[in-house]
Amino acid sequence: MVEVAFFFGAIGAIGGALAVVLLRNPFYSVLALVVHLVFLAGIFLLLLSQFIAAAQIVVYAGAVMVIYVFVAAYVGGIEEPMFDASPGLRVFGPILAAALFIEISIAVLGSSLSALGTEGVAKVQPGFGTPEAVGRLMLEDFLIAFEAASLLLLVAAVAAIVLAGRKKDAAPPAESANAGEAG
Amino acid sequence: MAIEWYLVLSAMLFSIGLAGVLIRRNPVVILLCLELMLSGGALAMLAFSRLHGDGDGQVFVLMVLVVAASEVVVGLGLVVAMFRRRIPLDVDEMKELRG
Numbered sequence: 001m002v003e004v005a006f007f008f009g010a011i012g013a014i015g016g017a018l019a020v021v022l023l024r025n026p027f028y029s030v031l032a033l034v035v036h037l038v039f040l041a042g043i044f045l046l047l048l049s050q051f052i053a054a055a056q057i058v059v060y061a062g063a064v065m066v067i068y069v070f071v072a073a074y075v076g077g078i079e080e081p082m083f084d085a086s087p088g089l090r091v092f093g094p095i096l097a098a099a100l101f102i103e104i105s106i107a108v109l110g111s112s113l114s115a116l117g118t119e120g121v122a123k124v125q126p127g128f129g130t131p132e133a134v135g136r137l138m139l140e141d142f143l144i145a146f147e148a149a150s151l152l153l154l155v156a157a158v159a160a161i162v163l164a165g166r167k168k169d170a171a172p173p174a175e176s177a178n179a180g181e182a183g
Numbered sequence: 184m185a186i187e188w189y190l191v192l193s194a195m196l197f198s199i200g201l202a203g204v205l206i207r208r209n210p211v212v213i214l215l216c217l218e219l220m221l222s223g224g225a226l227a228m229l230a231f232s233r234l235h236g237d238g239d240g241q242v243f244v245l246m247v248l249v250v251a252a253s254e255v256v257v258g259l260g261l262v263v264a265m266f267r268r269r270i271p272l273d274v275d276e277m278k279e280l281r282g
Contacts, residue, residue, distance in 0.1 A: 010188075021199055067259055097202035108194065163263070
């Protein structure tokens with residue numbers, strides 16, 4: 001049963017990932033990433049990470065993807081020719097990715113992890129992966145990382161306003177475009 | 184369910200994301216492919232967290248979520264700023280730094 005669920009989730013996640021890379025319209029790529037993240041959250045559930053799976057759905061597939069959808073709609077669906085420019089990367093990109101995948105697979109399968117796997121994965125304490133367990137770890141053992149993350153989010157919010165904010169005294173778009181060309 | 188399956192899946196997701204970063208030219212799609220690479224890393228950390236029965240990996244994945252959200256906010260802010268300044272949304276066109 002676990003195997004069926006894993007392969008179902010894995011096929012969905014890989015299909016979503018391939019669709020992100022191969023679809024030409026960025027809007028469809030965003031929607032494919034939502035599909036990928038939902039299937040991946042199912043795999044997280046198989047690893048007894050309930051809280052992470054819920055956070056993945058709510059934060060990633062919910063909030064972050066909404067930003068992507070807004071930006072993809074704002075800048076418009078730019079249909080880029082798929083295999084047009086940068087001929088070097090067009091050839092070497094997939095080759096490099098395939099080589100990396102084969103290398104990591106050899107490293108993983110050739111390591112002694114299978115010896116660990118024969119006696120089964122470690123028994124977990126009851127409550128493993130629940131919000132209570134994760135929150136207890138985060139607020140007791142990893143408090144500094146937690147505070148640093150809050151500071152990082154604050155800086156990112158300020159940076160977004162500075163980067164994308166419309167200046168009050170800015171010229172109208174047409175004139176600013178001319179000024180940009182002149183400058 | 185052996186742990187290698189999860190690790191191979193995470194390696195595959197990371198590789199697909201890497202290929203996307205290399206062959207796509209739209210910055211929005213490049214950010215999406217970065218998300219794929221991050222989710223591959225997160226899956227590997229959760230797999231090892233399950234293997235050892237230790238919750239530290241889950242906290243690490245939450246931190247990855249936070250960093251990914253920050254990266255998305257800044258990256259998409261840059262994309263919107265590029266779009267406002269009529270800079271073509273194509274990373275091959277961006278060859279020099281300009282103020």
